[in-house]
Amino acid sequence: MPRSGPVHKVVEPTEQSQQSDMPYNPQAPRRGASAQEVVEGFLAAGVGAQDDYSVARQYLTPQLATTWKPDARVLIHSGDPTTVPRLDEGEFRTSTEVSAELGPNGVFTAQPEGSTRVLDFELTSVDGQWRISKAPDGVLIPEKDFPQIFSPVELYYYSAQDEKSLVPDPRWFAKRPTASTAAVRALMSGPAPYLGDAVASAIPQSASLSRSSVPVSGGTAAVDLSVSGYDPADVDQARRMEQQLRATLRSVPSVEDINLTVNDAPVEPTARSGSDPVRSMTVPNRQIGVSDNRLAFYQGGQTEQIPDITLPEGATVTKPGMGAEATSFGFVDSADSSLYTVAPGKQPQRRWSGSRLTRPSFDPQGWVWGSDHSGTVRTVEASSTGEGTTVSADWLRDKHVASLRISREGGRALLVTTAENSPRATIWIAGVVRDGSGKPVELEKGNAVAADVDVNTAQWIGSDEFVTTALDRDSNAQPRRYTVAGHFDDLPSLTGVTSIAGGNGPAAVYGASDGRLYMLTGSSWALQSEDVTDTSFAG
Template sequence: MNPADHDRTRDRADAIRAVGDARRVSDVVFGTTRRRARYTGLVCAMVLGLTLSACGAMPRSGPVHKVIEPTEQTQQSAMPFNPQGPRVGATAQEIVEGFLAAGVGAQDDYSVARQYLTPQLAATWKPDTRVLIHSGEPTTVPRLNDGEFRTSMEVSGELSASGVLAKQPSGSTRVLDFVLTSVDGQWRISRAPDGVVVPQADFEKIFSPTNLYFYSAQDSKYLVPDPRWFATRSTTSTAAVRALMRGPAAYLGNAVTSAIPQGTALSRSAVPVSGGTAAVDLTLASFDPAEVNQARRMEQQLRATLRTIPNVDDVELRINDAPVDTSGGSDNDPIQAVTVPNRQIGVSDNKLAFYQGGQTELIPDLTLPEGVTLSKPGMGVEAGAFGFVDSAGSTVYTVSPGQQPRQRWSGYKPTRPSFDNLGWVWGADRSGTVRVVRASSEGQGDTVSASWLDDQHVASLRISREGSRALVVTTDAAATRSTVWIAGVVRDASGRPTELAKGNAVATDVDVDTAQWIGPDEFVSSALDQDTNSQPRRYTIAGKVDELPALTGVTSLAGGNGSAAVYGASDGRLYMLTGSSWALQSEEVTDTAFAG
């Protein structure tokens, strides 16, 4: 009997129950109180309640999968989940639900998920197109035509085909449509969107971040991290190199560049790792072996990238089937991590002061405008130019020893001035306008193109220490929920900033007013000016987060070189993060900031 006839009565009953489930999920997703739920019932049984018998059946038909060259990592890359394949006699809806649950099984190119598809679709379906990270229980309901189903879900993040993770605001939803047909008397999916879905609680068990590295576009002096997420399996090194060849993430725009030319390809299907060395064989039609510096820069970029993968310590590069000798290159090694001086700038008795190691010293020979209320000070790396906000007049000034202060711009709640490594001072305000000015020049400077921030409330803007990225915090109209972004800094040939590329969301729906770099791939954040405990956090640029000890009434947050140099101000006192607590450092200075 055709399964469409055999299961029609049961499917109708399932549809009635599913519609009821959909209404309940709609209440959860769109109601005033959102509850986070995980898979239960069928999904949990498929993913976590496996028995030995679940692995016993071998499919008699299906797509032929490409064999990946084995590497040293193969034995260490076992996936945490082994989902169950389709059971005999499963209903059409159970096949859809089982297929979605199988998205946690990335091993063997998602071979279990492909068992739910017709042979034709299994051969063409592309699981790596995207990963939807769902925060609520997906709901599948039948459509009007037999064999057609729709799944709706709330998502907290979306992973692109290139491994770029974009966090999604609360209440974001996605809809997936499926068509099923009979194959040898069993329901199978004949039409499905590319990509897989993964529960939020399981995402970091299946995928792990890897930093790709590109050169700063201005002078190629720095290596800039571009985080990607790949399934934790033996092919991570191959995925990283392929992504590197495709170029930087869109949100880095023209802020970075690559030494690997467009059109470069892998000479073989994989990047094997043996004895800690990754063998990268490239095909590059226009390569000249005499161009040692180009090969050296390619090797530097590959080495920095692949060393972020466990068990990879070095890279052996071959181009057009020949080993590459880069020992004669004249280029200097690029800088991968820029540090800042340990000295901070702060406010002491309404004057600008240096702070370091428990000692406070007023900055000599500074002339300040009369009647200002100093707040949010900043300084350049050389400590020869300073900036601050007059909170009484919402005006930003810059000042240098022996010179008159310069009024730069005004706005509603302007951000702390941020000094980049090329001598530009940055700022923004609650209108979303981004401004820059040369610290050494006159005038009010220029507006930087950032249309994606139009009408956004910018609470914080900090330029990274190599000058290629901006860390931006925007808040909602009520200033209660925030999004943290990373955006590429685009400059002209002279180094003048011209644009902030559209940012990528690293954190959404968080209680944050400030974010401060503590390294090339880490930052700290906190809410400010709250009477109760604030919850500072440490993030990686890939979006991984750790909660730091709470501090009551944080008024400012400063980040130096790593998590051992994090300072918070509260109630006119300065504290330093020390292990699991905050240690009092000074009652003479507050509102501090490191250079940058």
């Protein structure tokens, strides 16, 4: 047994730990390296997460090696870090440009172009070799290497409104055997701040892991919880905890099933009976669009104007939307810069006005949402009369909202904002907070999924995916398919796109251009109709 040297954490052996997925093996400190070379070597070793960053810890003094927390922060840098000596001997400062940052619980936050971070280091001599005695917690990862070193895991919480649907809370964890443990610990710590009161957890705050890890064997993760005050006869709570943990851990590579024990008692299979929570709500295949300045349905190549709809006199119909039941509709009248809701056999209701109004978004709780160039978020109950009310969202002050879409379970808002005199945009996801009656009252401060991107609209295509593009450009627009974790793939370009609509998954993406409607088919856009344009799916 060693009697000196740093203390290292030992992870319980699992099937996963037999071989590491980490593709990088950084170099250990070179004997006789200069102080600056030690700092640069330490930063480069941040790509080696295996064995709890054992190589990076070799650059630290024995004391710091035991207290340094590599998982506290991950800076994803887009340029080469620059390290320079400071006035005092053994002190160095590193500056680097970052494109994104991971917090201590793996929440990915995109950073605006030109964002920088400054890291300060102090070094001392240990047995004649320079070692770092003071360093900030966290690691640096090159942007190009990040997807190979980290992978996204979707934690799942229940929608706070009805607790019948599961809401994804994406996190990024290093590809190492402890990913299952990190996911469960993060789940028990609660949702990301931008979801806040929009979601709820079935796992009590008093819960803790009975042992130090969540081992995986044969594709099954063993989760042993200790919960004070737990009632084994409460089958419903056991079922909801198991469902939440199962949904979360199945997004961890190699995990296919879970075994849950609470206070050393296994959760019996009978506790899993009953209806499963909805993980991904779908929308009807029928779209709403504009045909001859009238609201019209479009589906399967057929266009049909919606009967018995009364429009305001002299209205110019743009940006239509509808509820999932296709009995209530909304649109922006560009003639008077107002948003209206309409229903068959009823008079149109003027809800609000503003500059550059967003397309109305209908949530499953019966509320219609919208915003404008001022950044004010408004909502109104579709079945009511009169003007809408303002939803609290102080963090949007000084931002121009170009697009706002409510998720299909109603717990999140997907927003695109721009700054004054800048064509570049930021894509946000923010939790929807409601009062006891279900009325929306606040948008939690959003988390940036992408920053400095050339888009002005985003449309959901599922619970954890959306598509974006830039509208009303003479040149080709570059649509993209994003995950809520921040990963994206480029889609085929479309010239002069004026609207984009997202249905159920990437096979149901439609774009309008030059008065024609196209559907995304593999690597191209196929013409669908010349009778309808500006379409949108329900929601």
